[in-house]
Each structure stands twice: as structure tokens, then as C-alpha cells.
Amino acid sequence: MKQLALRDRLARHAVAEGLTETPIEGLKLFRVSHPIERLPAVYPASLCVIAQGQKRAYLGGEAYTYDAEHYLCATMPLPVEAEVPHATPTEPVLGLLLDLETREVVETLVAYEAAARPLRAGTADAPPSGLAVIPVDDAFASAVARLLDLLEDPVALRVLAGSRLRELLFLLIDGKAGPLVRGTLGGGHELMRALTYVREHLGEPISIDELARRAGMSRAVFYRRFKAATCMSPLQFIKAMRLSHAAMQIVAGRTVSEAARCVGYRSASQFSREFRRHFGASPKQWARRAAVSGPDVQAQAA
Missing domain, CATH: 2.60.120.10 (Jelly Rolls)
Structure with missing residues (x-):
């Protein structure tokens, strides 16, 4: 009811x-x-x-x-x-x-x-x-x-x-x-400090040692807690965040090259290879699929 x-x-x-x-x-x-x-x-x-x-x-x-x-x-x-x-x-x-x-x-x-x-x-x-x-x-x-x-x-x-x-x-x-x-x-939310840093620096080089330092943990403890929270290693998470943000940038109208640069890729061909490996489709193929879904795609963030 x-x-x-x-x-x-x-x-x-x-x-x-x-x-x-x-x-x-x-x-x-x-x-x-x-x-x-x-x-x-x-x-x-x-x-x-x-x-x-x-x-x-x-x-x-x-x-x-x-x-x-x-x-x-x-x-x-x-x-x-x-x-x-x-x-x-x-x-x-x-x-x-x-x-x-x-x-x-x-x-x-x-x-x-x-x-x-x-x-x-x-x-x-x-x-x-x-x-x-x-x-x-x-x-x-x-x-x-x-x-x-x-x-x-x-x-x-x-x-x-x-x-x-x-x-x-x-x-x-x-x-x-x-x-x-x-x-x-809650509390010191140590992992959130590291995750916020990743989100705000996707276009720059990110080191695991820097993330562990921001979380106030040793590298080994940080790796273990990070993987338990995100189901990914820190490096896997950073790559997935970059590719997912790039995918959303393409939906918003950026070209493949612009989206790649926005998340730190200097080589469009490397970006396309990693995008295809991660999502099973090239950036252009994915953009066409997303376009078919229309304005509903923005609600995917919910």
C-alpha cells in the first residue's frame, strides 16, 4: 500500500x-x-x-x-x-x-x-x-x-x-x-578521501602510494580495504572510472578524442583498444547504442 x-x-x-x-x-x-x-x-x-x-x-x-x-x-x-x-x-x-x-x-x-x-x-x-x-x-x-x-x-x-x-x-x-x-x-571516511582524489584527478597520473597516503594506510592495508569496498584493485578501479567517465562524456556530445584526453589518455588508439576490451564495443559503436536509448541514459546514474 x-x-x-x-x-x-x-x-x-x-x-x-x-x-x-x-x-x-x-x-x-x-x-x-x-x-x-x-x-x-x-x-x-x-x-x-x-x-x-x-x-x-x-x-x-x-x-x-x-x-x-x-x-x-x-x-x-x-x-x-x-x-x-x-x-x-x-x-x-x-x-x-x-x-x-x-x-x-x-x-x-x-x-x-x-x-x-x-x-x-x-x-x-x-x-x-x-x-x-x-x-x-x-x-x-x-x-x-x-x-x-x-x-x-x-x-x-x-x-x-x-x-x-x-x-x-x-x-x-x-x-x-x-x-x-x-x-x-562516517568517522574519518578514509577510503572516501582516496576515492574523491581519483574522481577529481582522472585526467592526471594517479599512484597507488599517493592514494594510500591520502587514506592514511599502508599500501597493503589500503589495497585490501579498497578491494573489499569496490570489488576491484585500485588500478582496475582507476581504469574503470576513466573509461566510464569517458563513455558518459561521449553521450554528452564530446568526440572520442576529446573524451580520451579528458580522462588522461594521450593516445586515442590506446583509449579505443582499452574501451573495447572493457565494454566489448568500440567508443563509436557504444555512442551509437547510447544514442538509440535517448534521454533515458542520464537516469543510468540512478
């Missing part, structure tokens, strides 16, 4: 194909009306809730399927492949995307950890992975619906947006996704 109410709210507000911005910090809605074949995407640190339909992400040989009964939580930017198996104009995929790299998230995590630390003394979160599918419970669905209700009342939006967003974030942090969120985004 709560999923039906959530679907109705999203159907009213996610009217445009692809992503729709909202006045609530970090919150976007999306509508996808046609199937999207498996294509590269970069998932940001985010929470994705679907009210109708289904999406699927692939990372490290694993498939992550999320739908009206399961939300997806990504706590770090990850190069994935994603698809929308089924969608039609009359039964589109409807959902929302909440950015987890915002001031509100940091403040809620700090408050939670300060309040919960005495109660959790002697316990420790498991080493985090960066991606998980979590069942939607009634309290979580109700909090999402109450947040979306604010889009219909400008006065309530201005007064209550912060508190309702914090309520949803509390349920995320305190629920089954909690160890994942706290382990990656």
Missing part, C-alpha cells in the same frame, strides 16, 4: 523523461519510459528508491537488482554497468535519487555517531563494501513518502524539508544499510 502511495507521488512530480531536479537538497526524481540495455555508468554516493519498475547494476561480477521492495545504497562513486530491463510509457520506471555527499548527511552522521557511540561500545561495523541492495520496510517507505509530500506544499517545504530529510537519513543510518553507510561515510 505504501509503495502505491509512493508511486502516485512520483508519477505526479517526475513528469519529464530522465532526471528531474527538486528544491530539496540532494534529491532528484527520475522517469524511464523505455528499456535501456546494459551500459556503463558511474554511480555516485547515493540512495536510490524505486516505486515502480526495476533496475539492475553490475559490479565485480555481481548483479544488484532493485525495485519497489528493495532500495540501492551506494556509499562511494563506483564505475558500474546498469540496465533497465522493462519499461513502457504507460508503466515507466519511477524513482528517486538522494545524494549522500551533502552537508545534511555529514551532520546527521556526526549526530548519530555521537549519540550511538556509548550504546555501541565494544562493537564495530564490518569492513564496508560500496554497494548494497536493502529491503524497504514500512518506516522507511513512510519517511520517503513524507519527504515527497513537501513537493506539494511550498510553505511546508521551507519549514520541514530539513527535519524530514534527517528522519530519512536516520532510518538509513540506523537500519540494515547502517554498517555500510557508517563504515564508508
Whole structure:
């Protein structure tokens, strides 16, 4: 029943194909009306809730399927492949995307950890992975619906947006996704410092020693924790991020040579070889496939 109410709210507000911005910090809605074949995407640190339909992400040989009964939580930017198996104009995929790299998230995590630390003394979160599918419970669905209700009342939006967003974030942090969120985004979030550096320096040489230094770990510990979180070695991750970002640049209209230079490749032929090896198609072939999918491709980041 709560999923039906959530679907109705999203159907009213996610009217445009692809992503729709909202006045609530970090919150976007999306509508996808046609199937999207498996294509590269970069998932940001985010929470994705679907009210109708289904999406699927692939990372490290694993498939992550999320739908009206399961939300997806990504706590770090990850190069994935994603698809929308089924969608039609009359039964589109409807959902929302909440950015987890915002001031509100940091403040809620700090408050939670300060309040919960005495109660959790002697316990420790498991080493985090960066991606998980979590069942939607009634309290979580109700909090999402109450947040979306604010889009219909400008006065309530201005007064209550912060508190309702914090309520949803509390349920995320305190629920089954909690160890994942706290382990990656909470405390010193050492891995996030390294991941942010990768994201901001894709066009430059990146050394593993520099990433380990930024994370405050030895090279061996960094390698082990990084692979546990991302399902890839640091070098594999850097290459996948570069190629996925280049793929999205091509969708945005850049030429293959421009996209290659943007992510640090000095040789277009080397870029094309590695792109084909990674995605199973040349950059130009992939661009044609993405063009067929139309504006829905932007919602692959959700």
C-alpha cells in the first residue's frame, strides 16, 4: 500500500523523461519510459528508491537488482554497468535519487555517531563494501513518502524539508544499510578521501602510494580495504572510472578524442583498444547504442 502511495507521488512530480531536479537538497526524481540495455555508468554516493519498475547494476561480477521492495545504497562513486530491463510509457520506471555527499548527511552522521557511540561500545561495523541492495520496510517507505509530500506544499517545504530529510537519513543510518553507510561515510571516511582524489584527478597520473597516503594506510592495508569496498584493485578501479567517465562524456556530445584526453589518455588508439576490451564495443559503436536509448541514459546514474 505504501509503495502505491509512493508511486502516485512520483508519477505526479517526475513528469519529464530522465532526471528531474527538486528544491530539496540532494534529491532528484527520475522517469524511464523505455528499456535501456546494459551500459556503463558511474554511480555516485547515493540512495536510490524505486516505486515502480526495476533496475539492475553490475559490479565485480555481481548483479544488484532493485525495485519497489528493495532500495540501492551506494556509499562511494563506483564505475558500474546498469540496465533497465522493462519499461513502457504507460508503466515507466519511477524513482528517486538522494545524494549522500551533502552537508545534511555529514551532520546527521556526526549526530548519530555521537549519540550511538556509548550504546555501541565494544562493537564495530564490518569492513564496508560500496554497494548494497536493502529491503524497504514500512518506516522507511513512510519517511520517503513524507519527504515527497513537501513537493506539494511550498510553505511546508521551507519549514520541514530539513527535519524530514534527517528522519530519512536516520532510518538509513540506523537500519540494515547502517554498517555500510557508517563504515564508508562516517568517522574519518578514509577510503572516501582516496576515492574523491581519483574522481577529481582522472585526467592526471594517479599512484597507488599517493592514494594510500591520502587514506592514511599502508599500501597493503589500503589495497585490501579498497578491494573489499569496490570489488576491484585500485588500478582496475582507476581504469574503470576513466573509461566510464569517458563513455558518459561521449553521450554528452564530446568526440572520442576529446573524451580520451579528458580522462588522461594521450593516445586515442590506446583509449579505443582499452574501451573495447572493457565494454566489448568500440567508443563509436557504444555512442551509437547510447544514442538509440535517448534521454533515458542520464537516469543510468540512478
